[in-house]
Amino acid sequence: MDVGIIGYGVYIPRYRIRVEEIAKVWGEDPSRIKQGLMIEEKSVPAPDEDTATIAVEAARNALKRAKIKPQDIGAIYVGSESHPYAVKPTATIVAEAIEATPNLTAADMEFACKAGTAGIQACAGLVEMGMIKYGISIGADTAQAAPGDPLEYTAAAGGGAIIVGKNNDEALAEIEGTYSYTTDTPDFWRREMRPYPKHGGRFTGKPAYFRHVLSAAHGILRQLKLTPQDFAHAVFHQPNGKFPCQVAEELGFSKSQIVCGLVVPKIGNTYSGSTMIGLAAVLDKAKPGERILVVSYGSGAGSDAFSIQVKEAIEAKRDSAPKVDDFFNNKIYIDYPTYIKYRGLLVR
Amino acid sequence: MAAPRFWREIPNRYNLIGTKCGNCNKVLFPPRYICPHCRRMGKLEPYKLSRRGKIVTYGVVHVAPEGFEDQVPYVLAIVELEDGPRLTTQVVDCDPNEVKIGDEVELVFRRIGSDNEDGVIYYGFKFRKV
Numbered sequence: 368m369d370v371g372i373i374g375y376g377v378y379i380p381r382y383r384i385r386v387e388e389i390a391k392v393w394g395e396d397p398s399r400i401k402q403g404l405m406i407e408e409k410s411v412p413a414p415d416e417d418t419a420t421i422a423v424e425a426a427r428n429a430l431k432r433a434k435i436k437p438q439d440i441g442a443i444y445v446g447s448e449s450h451p452y453a454v455k456p457t458a459t460i461v462a463e464a465i466e467a468t469p470n471l472t473a474a475d476m477e478f479a480c481k482a483g484t485a486g487i488q489a490c491a492g493l494v495e496m497g498m499i500k501y502g503i504s505i506g507a508d509t510a511q512a513a514p515g516d517p518l519e520y521t522a523a524a525g526g527g528a529i530i531v532g533k534n535n536d537e538a539l540a541e542i543e544g545t546y547s548y549t550t551d552t553p554d555f556w557r558r559e560m561r562p563y564p565k566h567g568g569r570f571t572g573k574p575a576y577f578r579h580v581l582s583a584a585h586g587i588l589r590q591l592k593l594t595p596q597d598f599a600h601a602v603f604h605q606p607n608g609k610f611p612c613q614v615a616e617e618l619g620f621s622k623s624q625i626v627c628g629l630v631v632p633k634i635g636n637t638y639s640g641s642t643m644i645g646l647a648a649v650l651d652k653a654k655p656g657e658r659i660l661v662v663s664y665g666s667g668a669g670s671d672a673f674s675i676q677v678k679e680a681i682e683a684k685r686d687s688a689p690k691v692d693d694f695f696n697n698k699i700y701i702d703y704p705t706y707i708k709y710r711g712l713l714v715r
Numbered sequence: 716m717a718a719p720r721f722w723r724e725i726p727n728r729y730n731l732i733g734t735k736c737g738n739c740n741k742v743l744f745p746p747r748y749i750c751p752h753c754r755r756m757g758k759l760e761p762y763k764l765s766r767r768g769k770i771v772t773y774g775v776v777h778v779a780p781e782g783f784e785d786q787v788p789y790v791l792a793i794v795e796l797e798d799g800p801r802l803t804t805q806v807v808d809c810d811p812n813e814v815k816i817g818d819e820v821e822l823v824f825r826r827i828g829s830d831n832e833d834g835v836i837y838y839g840f841k842f843r844k845v
Contacts, residue, residue: 382808413825414785415786415825415827415841416825416826417826419826419836419838420823420824420825420826423824423838424824427824451836460838463725463729464729464730464824464838466730699808708785709785715784715785
């Protein structure tokens with residue numbers, strides 16, 4: 368592949384709710400949940416935030432790093448399972464808000480938590496064949512969880528944007544290759560007009576998350592003839608803290624290889640944003656020459672794996688936009704009643 | 716609000732596109748068709764405003780208009796942008812007790828409102844403390 372990452376950016380809403388605050392309501396033991404899910408708190412969108420506003424903020428931050436003319440962007444894809452409209456694209460709102468209109472193609476994508484990485488692949492294909500100069504893919508969500516469902520502890524809000532272009536001097540990283548693994552696995556779904564998703568409990572583990580993430584990771588290692596030792600960092604989709612740690616161990620990655628990109632304990636599962644924000648957290652710190660394995664997961668089910676090598680241009684671009692750590696540290700805690708009001712569950 | 720009226724203002728609401736007069740160099744927001752200073756001598760061109768500014772004055776809204784009830788108490792401020800124009804805007808993601816005149820603020824993209832449950836959603840600028 369002759370494709371690189373030209374810019375990246377994230378956005379995480381400022382509000383947080385702690386595990387203790389939710390556990391108190393449902394009479395559960397917070398220490399068990401914190402230990403079991405490896406999560407401390409999750410982000411909550413403000414009442415005037417949604418997937419479109421999060422996608423716009425992430426895309427604007429990516430453009431600050433890319434330092435390109437927005438009119439040179441030929442494709443915008445927004446991956447999410449919480450698009451504000453059922454019919455009317457989020458991607459057109461983003462395109463207008465970053466002044467990339469009107470000469471471009473745009474579409475919304477949906478594949479549970481992996482629609483953002485599917486967008487990266489689409490952009491990479493268009494760049495590779497010369498149809499566009501730059502493409503931007505955004506993964507963003509304001510995840511829904513029914514009150515009292517275990518998902519309530521993790522379903523969070525946030526987004527990440529990746530600008531893809533040719534692998535030249537302005538690329539801050541090279542995308543060396545990509546590999547996907549997809550099957551029909553009903554582990555998590557939301558039917559039309561239903562406010563909350565349903566899931567298969569333990570079925571979301573072995574036949575779903577683990578099978579697809581492991582297969583995609585093995586696939587790309589085989590394709591590029593690489594081993595876990597060739598990577599400085601690895602990022603796996605993070606529905607909770609436990610799953611990515613287990614999958615890393617099974618593949619032969621050490622704790623030190625995944626710690627940089629493990630963002631879920633501080634912000635929760637940002638669904639389509641999860642893998643993208645994990646990658647951004649690594650790019651915030653990685654040195655030129657270091658290689659990163661990235662594997663997303665979307666229920667339903669599928670995984671996209673990427674091998675990414677960091678380049679010199681990262682040093683000049685990294686500080687041009689807020690980093691993941693800046694979002695981690697800039698927060699306002701809210702209580703459970705405020706949380707359900709902000710999520711629109713408490714209506715006067 | 717009717718969808719076409721909102722649609723006409725998308726460049727102003729999303730990206731603070733105002734106008735600048737080529738004759739007197741004044742920056743105007745919202746955009747104008749005629750320069751109020753130079754009248755027929757004015758030469759107005761679209762102009763992208765700075766996304767940063769300072770709070771000139773503010774109030775805290777406790778009794779909100781329809782659509783903003785769940786956000787009270789919230790800050791409504793007059794912000795002076797770095798290039799001159801002043802605009803009225805909500806200041807979000809902050810404790811109203813921590814807002815002061817002179818605070819630096821930057822543009823954020825937020826949901827402004829919508830036409831009922833099944834209507835168009837309106838997006839645009841608000842500001843947050845830097």
